[in-house]
Amino acid sequence: MVEEHGRSGRPRSERARTAVLNAVDDLLVEVGYAALTMKGIAERAGVGRQTVYRWWSNKAEVLYEASAIDARKELSVPLSGDPARDFTAYLDALVKFLAHSDAGAAYRALVGEAQHDTAVAALLSSGDILGESATKVVEPALDASGSDLSVEQATALLVGPPFFHILSGRSVESIDTRRLAEEFTRVLVARRRQDRGATAGR
Template identity: 55%
Template sequence: MTSDQRSARGRPRSEDARTAVLHAVDDLLVEIGYSAMTMKGIADRAGVGRMTLYRWWPTKAHILIEACVDDAREELGLDDGTDAYADLPAYLDALVCFLTSSTAGLAYRALLGEAQHDQQVATLVHQHDLFAASASRVIRTATGAEPGPRAVAELVGPVLYLVLTGRQPTRDDIGALATTFLRTHTADDGAAQRASTARSSSRPASRRARRSPT
């Protein structure tokens, strides 16, 4: 059952309280890390009651995944009508920034680590795919085909691998990944070359003004 379903059965959630809770998990994640974070600590930092917190979210992982979903939707979206072959490296650049420079990305990486030994968190991460919608959209624009899960994995997976193994992907890495993807999924070698030289567009900051991890 999702947090939205839980709240629908009880008192409607206050958006101000929800925002305070999401900011609280951001701050605590940076300050003390995922393992030391508790529901009591989140409630105290947000200024809400623990019963209220548990009524809306059953665990801290549910709060973090909701925060991640919100920010991924904003930070990884692409404007309509842009150049398809500039979009692909721009998307990968935004993905790198999300994973390495935002608190939401730090939260998602913490959840991925926790998912390796906590089946409940693993199920939660599986149920909330942060990248499928945005990656599918940019693939559809660039290739003209309807992407499946494998195509999404081939686009997003290499960036995740580089980040999770401690390497900061460079602009050259992004261009090479975009080129390889297009050569695999289109017959237009010129398109791949344009992707490799396209400059990534700037990305808007999250509306919740998340603090970058230090």
């Protein structure tokens, strides 16, 4: 990929860009999301404030760019071919991400902000980190199962319970990922067995 920018003028400083992203990473851990400010980011990065505003319009955007790669990495699990095993592995990764990782804390903060800031909501929708990662695990099994659930519905069934558990402040220890994976598997399979019958009334 060739280096290209709007024609002439000084090119964007890669040094400044990475300094900002690192500063956000550090500050999120040190002071938390609430105390994270554009001013603080710029000062920590040793960068002018205008430079931050030039490339990101608010702290959510910086944070998103700074944590999205880590998030995707942490939510990526190798597929074994055994659905139940893969679901369990994914749920383990998901719980670890949401409840214990820095990138997960950033993600939770962004989801929180998105509840009352449409710009942040759009940002999160543009790269649906949780949805994409879950889809990779769910889609193959869903196709094989013959279930009539949409991928979206299926991922919500898989991701929803632990997501709710953690975001609503319940204890992480009481999440039984193996059991959740089992129940999810059963839902997919059950659907196949009842092709003609139970859902006829709908």
